[in-house]
Amino acid sequence: MTDSTPRATNLTPAELDDLRERARREAGPFVNPAIAATTRAHNPEWARAVLGGPRSGAWWELYLIHLALQAEPSPPPPPLETAARAARERQEAAARRAAAEERAREEAAWRELVDVLLQAGVRVEVRHNYTSHRHYELYTQGADHVYLLDPLHVGRLHRDAGVALCHTPSNAHNLQVLEPIGDGRLPSCRTCLRHLRSVARRLSA
Template sequence: MSATALTEDQLQELRERARREAGPFTDPRIISREVPHSFAWASAVLGRPYGGPRSITWPERYLLHIAAETEPTPPTRRPSEPTQSREDGRRYREQLAADWKAISDQVPVAAEVRHNYTSVRHLEFYRQGVDHIYLLEELHIGRIYRPANNSLCYTPSRARYLREFPPLAAGDIRLPDCRACDRVLKRIVQVAAVESTAQRGT
């Protein structure tokens, strides 16, 4: 049995509504409530595994809100029917962790994902900006240099926009989505490949 009786057309319409209506600011009346219904229902509405309230953005939280208004009573799961909601959430977090390991293995020094909170427009369920690759150690490879405790995309000219990077809360697993960090990471991979080839040739 599906976790929601909403059709795919209804879900697409709700997702479009959420993109149009959510806006840049959160509604405290919505974010103060628990996510409605079950993990399985939230996953069906989002179109991806739901990993808990901190795994979604404000527009996604708004989507769950208007979907619950549209479907106040989702289908009841039969007692004999196994629930996969928490298992799906666990697998989703494990996949995020594996994806981050594949990314971080390309960085030659210790790094983690951190969000840039320099902007003042941050609330509990709304985050302006992106998540960065944050260096815990000094990086120097080829002509690329970054001081420790800075994002991979750091440059002196951008320093005032890249000041606040507090560690993520325990259990908060994210992937970096900063395009500038991604570009620098690709350069690092290229430099490492050239250096490796040169070492093999000597």
């Protein structure tokens, strides 16, 4: 520990030495059950600072804690635990910021793709699929799809209005129920997104 490291106790080294000496002198050979039953260190870091090292379990140490509790009823916050908590909170805040930035990037990318299609007269929205037929391997169950409100004919891709971009005759019955969600969710269906990107690329070329 360096001098700038916060201490777990505000008792000075001299005060601690006095307390330790007093504890050794006063404790006696027999455990006082009343003190043993009620003495609880403020926290492990404080106890370690008071004892000057790890606990051996000797009675005089517990008596020393008892004396130190009286000498210091409200110690400073345990520095290691406090620093660890602060580091954890900083990490969590950074993770939240990163997630929000990622979300903003994904939203911007989505809006850009939607705008390209809109300029070509094709409106799309995100719809959730509640139909479930698990035996279809290529079908993403419960995904959020890109749903066409207008027919789309770009390159070799031809879709009627009222279907998802990933719609094919073979997976049609998996996509019977596509419900509007309107909660700002972004599409999660990879096939839809792949089609959307390639359509947007062709349209803006």
